[in-house]
Amino acid sequence: MSEATHDNLHNADGQDQMEQLDDVTIISQSVLEEIDNSNAEENEDESIKEKHEIPVLEYDSMSMEALTDELEKLVENEKVMAIKDHVEGIRKAFSDKYHHFIEEKKEEFLAQNSEEGLDFEYHFPLKNKFDGIYNAYKASKAKHFKQLQNNLEQNFAVREGLIDELKNLIDSGDSNIGDMFKKINDIRERWKNAGAIPRDKYNILWNNYHFHTERFYDIMNLDKEARDIDLKHNLEQKQQIILKATALLNEEDVMKAFRELQLLHRVWKEEIGPVDREHREAIWNEFSEITKQMHDKREGLFAIARGKETDNLALKNEIISQIEALGTEKIDSHSGWQGQIKKMEALRETFFKAGKVPAEVTEETWAKFKNSVRAFNAHKNVFYKDIKNEQHDNLTKKLELVEKAKSLKESTDFGVTTPIMKKIQDDWKKIGHVPRKYSDSIWKDFKDACNAYFDRMHEAKNAETGEEVEAFEKKKAFLEELKDFTLSGEHKADLEAIKAHIATWKTYGRVPFNRRHIEGKFNKILDALFEKLSMSKKDTEMMRFSNRLEQMSDNDDKRALEQEQFFIRKKIDEVQSEIFQLENNIQFISSSSKGENPFIKEVQKSIERHKDELKLWKEKLQQIKNM
Numbered sequence: 001m002s003e004a005t006h007d008n009l010h011n012a013d014g015q016d017q018m019e020q021l022d023d024v025t026i027i028s029q030s031v032l033e034e035i036d037n038s039n040a041e042e043n044e045d046e047s048i049k050e051k052h053e054i055p056v057l058e059y060d061s062m063s064m065e066a067l068t069d070e071l072e073k074l075v076e077n078e079k080v081m082a083i084k085d086h087v088e089g090i091r092k093a094f095s096d097k098y099h100h101f102i103e104e105k106k107e108e109f110l111a112q113n114s115e116e117g118l119d120f121e122y123h124f125p126l127k128n129k130f131d132g133i134y135n136a137y138k139a140s141k142a143k144h145f146k147q148l149q150n151n152l153e154q155n156f157a158v159r160e161g162l163i164d165e166l167k168n169l170i171d172s173g174d175s176n177i178g179d180m181f182k183k184i185n186d187i188r189e190r191w192k193n194a195g196a197i198p199r200d201k202y203n204i205l206w207n208n209y210h211f212h213t214e215r216f217y218d219i220m221n222l223d224k225e226a227r228d229i230d231l232k233h234n235l236e237q238k239q240q241i242i243l244k245a246t247a248l249l250n251e252e253d254v255m256k257a258f259r260e261l262q263l264l265h266r267v268w269k270e271e272i273g274p275v276d277r278e279h280r281e282a283i284w285n286e287f288s289e290i291t292k293q294m295h296d297k298r299e300g301l302f303a304i305a306r307g308k309e310t311d312n313l314a315l316k317n318e319i320i321s322q323i324e325a326l327g328t329e330k331i332d333s334h335s336g337w338q339g340q341i342k343k344m345e346a347l348r349e350t351f352f353k354a355g356k357v358p359a360e361v362t363e364e365t366w367a368k369f370k371n372s373v374r375a376f377n378a379h380k381n382v383f384y385k386d387i388k389n390e391q392h393d394n395l396t397k398k399l400e401l402v403e404k405a406k407s408l409k410e411s412t413d414f415g416v417t418t419p420i421m422k423k424i425q426d427d428w429k430k431i432g433h434v435p436r437k438y439s440d441s442i443w444k445d446f447k448d449a450c451n452a453y454f455d456r457m458h459e460a461k462n463a464e465t466g467e468e469v470e471a472f473e474k475k476k477a478f479l480e481e482l483k484d485f486t487l488s489g490e491h492k493a494d495l496e497a498i499k500a501h502i503a504t505w506k507t508y509g510r511v512p513f514n515r516r517h518i519e520g521k522f523n524k525i526l527d528a529l530f531e532k533l534s535m536s537k538k539d540t541e542m543m544r545f546s547n548r549l550e551q552m553s554d555n556d557d558k559r560a561l562e563q564e565q566f567f568i569r570k571k572i573d574e575v576q577s578e579i580f581q582l583e584n585n586i587q588f589i590s591s592s593s594k595g596e597n598p599f600i601k602e603v604q605k606s607i608e609r610h611k612d613e614l615k616l617w618k619e620k621l622q623q624i625k626n627m
Contacts, residue, residue: 241287257297323347394433451563569621
């Protein structure tokens with residue numbers, strides 16, 4: 001065919017045909033956005049179906065643990081191109097939360113370590129796990145694209161071969177019109193099934209194919225009847241597409257209907273030939289009107305989503321204002337700050353669950369949230385930094401008392417030294433907590449010095465007397481009798497019997513100081529009996545404790561009472577410190593975890609157990625004070 005003939009085709013019937021195709025392209029780009037050239041990435045039928053079947057979750061409201069689990073599930077169970085949008089949403093949500101979490105950890109580190117030259121490091125195993133899964137996804141994606149590119153090139157070669165067949169068929173001058181139609185339909189069918197090609201070669205190849213198709217129809221003008229049959233067939237196919245498109249307007253899932261309409265546009269554009277001129281404009285206008293209606297429905301859906309995003313923005317701004325207010329309140333106690341931290345965690349959780357905000361303010365809103373949390377943490381860290389400084393001051397004071405106790409422990413002037421040592425012990429009680437890493441060591445040094453002095457004092461004051469030796473012998477014999485005692489199973493009667501044994505034991509009086517180990521043997525027997533009674537753990541413990549105190553009092557063993565009091569105070573300090581540490585640390589755990597996290601629940605249970613233990617120790621201390 002000459003160049004002049006080529007030009008005439010585009011100026012006559014060919015011009016109308018190309019205008020129709022151009023109209024489709026315009027609709028695709030301005031209204032449908034993704035219709036044109038979608039075949040350059042993947043098999044669209046499969047990918048759209050897969051995308052639709054995989055739910056898109058509210059990733060911004062999920063914890064880092066939940067995001068990691070969701071990413072792992074998708075990568076292990078779904079095709080790589082079906083989850084690309086899901087993975088990107090998960091990656092962004094995880095990255096935002098992780099950087100926010102690390103910023104808080106760094107601020108906490110800097111608040112507690114003012115020394116210069118210290119480098120902040122924080123090991124977060126969950127981040128390593130997430131990166132490993134994400135890298136596996138990227139590797140699979142790269143492999144997929146490499147295979148896809150090879151397929152695109154192969155498909156391109158197949159389509160070029162089909163164009164050559166079409167040119168050769170047209171140029172062959174075959175006079176058998178029926179045979180030519182049969183061959184052209186075979187080429188068209190293979191063209192439809194040839195698959196996607198590289199994007200940059202799409203328009204040139206497609207236009208080339210349609211140019212030669214137009215040449216064929218120009219030749220077919222010589223056989224109007226055959227041409228009319230083909231044009232009628234094309235009209236019927238496009239009418240079927242219109243019926244399918246009309247049905248899509250009633251589909252409840254608007255986005256699903258929109259994607260399927262994209263496919264119908266692709267078939268209309270690429271797989272069905274022209275129709276008769278008299279129907280061409282009307283049928284295209286009908287299809288375009290359906291497209292416009294679908295576009296309006298989609299825009300309505302987006303409008304609803306934008307409205308919800310605006311509501312989410314208002315909620316998040318209100319949450320940010322509340323966090324900012326928390327960061328300015330004056331709190332002077334640890335318990336008060338624990339309350340503030342719980343409020344902060346509740347606000348943070350609500351913020352993450354609030355959903356998306358308009359895209360144009362996403363970064364701004366996230367930055368405002370981070371700044372408000374950072375300001376709150378800075379305010380909190382000032383308080384705990386002051387506590388740390390106070391604990392270091394307490395450490396200095398207690399170290400001075402340790403040195404003083406050590407200097408007096410060898411004294412033999414008990415009348416002068418004993419009041420001084422008791423004053424040292426009283427001063428120790430009045431000093432608050434010290435840094436945890438020093439607590440045990442300085443307590444041991446102080447206790448050893450005090451014990452060394454009071455042991456020497458008691459050894460000097462506790463010489464054996466005949467009466468005390470007689471009491472020892474009686475108690476020794478009573479222990480032998482008590483070994484044969486068995487419980488009857490009647491709780492009240494057994495309890496009265498045990499109390500009677502205790503009363504009998506007390507009537508024997510004091511034993512020599514160096515033989516008071518017999519009291520321990522009696523206590524062990526009582527402990528075994530108490531274990532068998534159906535009493536609560538607390539009641540049993542308090543009864544045992546009361547018995548020990550009475551023994552100390554009966555023996556006029558002030559040193560033992562003082563030691564018991566020191567021990568209980570130390571246990572109270574330890575338990576309070578443990579509660580303080582658990583409550584202070586749980587905020588960092590909950591910043592990346594939901595309240596349903598079993599680890600957080602276990603920590604909370606541990607706090608409650610420590611509080612029960614603290615209550616018991618305080619009751620024991622009060623009982624000593626009452627004596």
